[in-house]
Amino acid sequence: MALRLWARSAANALKLSGTGGARAAAAPAFSISRFVSTVHDGLKYTQSHEWVKTGDGVATVGITDHAQDHLGEVVFVELPEPGTTVSAGASFGNVESVKATSDVNSPISGEVVEVNSKLSETPGLINTSPYEDGWMIKVKPSSPGEADALLDAAKYTKHCEEEDAH
Amino acid sequence: MTHGRSKAGSLAGGNDAGDACNGSEEQLLRCTADNWCVINDGTAPPTIVMGVSGRVSELVKIQAVLQDQVPVVRRFSGGGTVIVDQGTVFVTVICNKAAVAGLQPFPRDIMSWSGQLYGKVFDRFGEFHLRENDYAFSHRKFGGNAQSITKNRWVHHTSFLWDYDVKNMDYLKIPKRAPEYRLARNHTDFLCRMKEYMPSRSIFTDGVIMALGEHFSVQPTDLQTVLSDDEEFVPSTKLLSQHDLEEIVYSKESLRV
Numbered sequence: 001m002a003l004r005l006w007a008r009s010a011a012n013a014l015k016l017s018g019t020g021g022a023r024a025a026a027a028p029a030f031s032i033s034r035f036v037s038t039v040h041d042g043l044k045y046t047q048s049h050e051w052v053k054t055g056d057g058v059a060t061v062g063i064t065d066h067a068q069d070h071l072g073e074v075v076f077v078e079l080p081e082p083g084t085t086v087s088a089g090a091s092f093g094n095v096e097s098v099k100a101t102s103d104v105n106s107p108i109s110g111e112v113v114e115v116n117s118k119l120s121e122t123p124g125l126i127n128t129s130p131y132e133d134g135w136m137i138k139v140k141p142s143s144p145g146e147a148d149a150l151l152d153a154a155k156y157t158k159h160c161e162e163e164d165a166h
Numbered sequence: 167m168t169h170g171r172s173k174a175g176s177l178a179g180g181n182d183a184g185d186a187c188n189g190s191e192e193q194l195l196r197c198t199a200d201n202w203c204v205i206n207d208g209t210a211p212p213t214i215v216m217g218v219s220g221r222v223s224e225l226v227k228i229q230a231v232l233q234d235q236v237p238v239v240r241r242f243s244g245g246g247t248v249i250v251d252q253g254t255v256f257v258t259v260i261c262n263k264a265a266v267a268g269l270q271p272f273p274r275d276i277m278s279w280s281g282q283l284y285g286k287v288f289d290r291f292g293e294f295h296l297r298e299n300d301y302a303f304s305h306r307k308f309g310g311n312a313q314s315i316t317k318n319r320w321v322h323h324t325s326f327l328w329d330y331d332v333k334n335m336d337y338l339k340i341p342k343r344a345p346e347y348r349l350a351r352n353h354t355d356f357l358c359r360m361k362e363y364m365p366s367r368s369i370f371t372d373g374v375i376m377a378l379g380e381h382f383s384v385q386p387t388d389l390q391t392v393l394s395d396d397e398e399f400v401p402s403t404k405l406l407s408q409h410d411l412e413e414i415v416y417s418k419e420s421l422r423v
Contacts, residue, residue, distance in 0.1 A: 013205070013386065014204075014385065015202060015384070016201035016378060016381075016384060017384075061394040070272035072274060090293050097273060099217070100243070100312070100313035100315055101313070102273070
């Protein structure tokens with residue numbers, strides 16, 4: 001893997017590339033958790049750990065228990081305004097936790113019709129209730145049936161187990 | 167960092183302030199597909215750099231900042247508030263999700279990886295620890311971290327205190343949300359200077375490059391060439407204006423009334 005290095009004065013900018021061969025590190029233990037998070041039937045999931053619940057012309061979106069567990073305590077949530085257009089697979093907002101901002105991606109395309117205003121005062125709802133009180137946005141889908149292509153509970157569980165097994 | 171000379175959006179100031187540094191890093195994160203390490207050795211003038219959600223009134227002594235015209239930058243990543251100057255060395259790693267085998271793009275996983283990387287740099291100079299989210303010799307912090315994670319890429323940046331001017335710390339309040347190991351210590355008791363542990367800055371930066379070389383092949387690159395073609399990118403990194411800061415002061419005072 002290539003890594004690029006840039007420098008000003010005594011410093012450097014480095015382009016980083018994979019080394020392959022003898023210099024490749026053996027699989028290191030960075031992730032220490034095994035997959036024990038909750039997954040709900042009846043929802044659809046993305047590989048980037050968002051869930052969507054469809055019904056009655058409005059879809060509800062949030063992040064999964066697996067995601068909130070890996071993120072740590074959520075301290076800030078940035079959400080779009082109602083009326084914003086979201087696209088499947090693209091970021092619609094972010095959460096801040098453990099000195100990091102992490103993008104949250106929309107599982108489906110459509111128009112944001114409501115955002116969870118409770119998250120501005122109580123961002124920790126995402127940790128304590130990721131599938132209920134911690135919902136993030138509601139979307140009027142522009143492509144009905146788009147969610148059908150997403151992962152069901154069993155496939156999402158398998159995806160998480162594979163990620164955590166590395 | 168000189169790449170305030172990027173042509174992207176709101177990088178005002180024309181100096182080596184933190185806004186330029188963070189704006190270019192944001193551009194590398196969002197607009198390129200390569201893995202990068204960017205090392206910036208010093209910032210002038212002293213500049214306050216805040217995380218994306220930081221509340222200025224809670225973290226910064228605004229009146230003093232206004233009086234002394236200290237620049238305040240809000241960066242695009244999470245994390246806390248630092249004041250950076252010529253004694254600060256910034257090291258930023260920007261990677262694709264798949265760049266490090268087995269590394270999940272979550273904050274604690276990335277921090278664990280970086281802690282191991284920097285352990286190789288610092289172990290022989292002191293009792294190095296990753297303490298919560300900081301790099302420390304024993305219990306004294308010398309490096310603060312911030313991250314930003316997108317769908318397919320992440321950035322991990324660190325401000326290292328090669329040296330610092332204790333007077334500059336007077337612009338910062340002690341944050342409400344502080345690491346447990348801080349134990350309510352003031353800035354002077356909580357922080358340490360890398361120069362008291364290592365013989366030179368170049369030993370440090372060479373050590374970083376060597377540690378990266380165990381994971382990657384490393385190519386020096388002219389960043390200005392990479393960024394100069396992208397005139398459309400507008401970073402979210404923002405230099406707060408005097409007006410912005412004054413508004414915060416007045417709104418806070420009016421609330422008291």
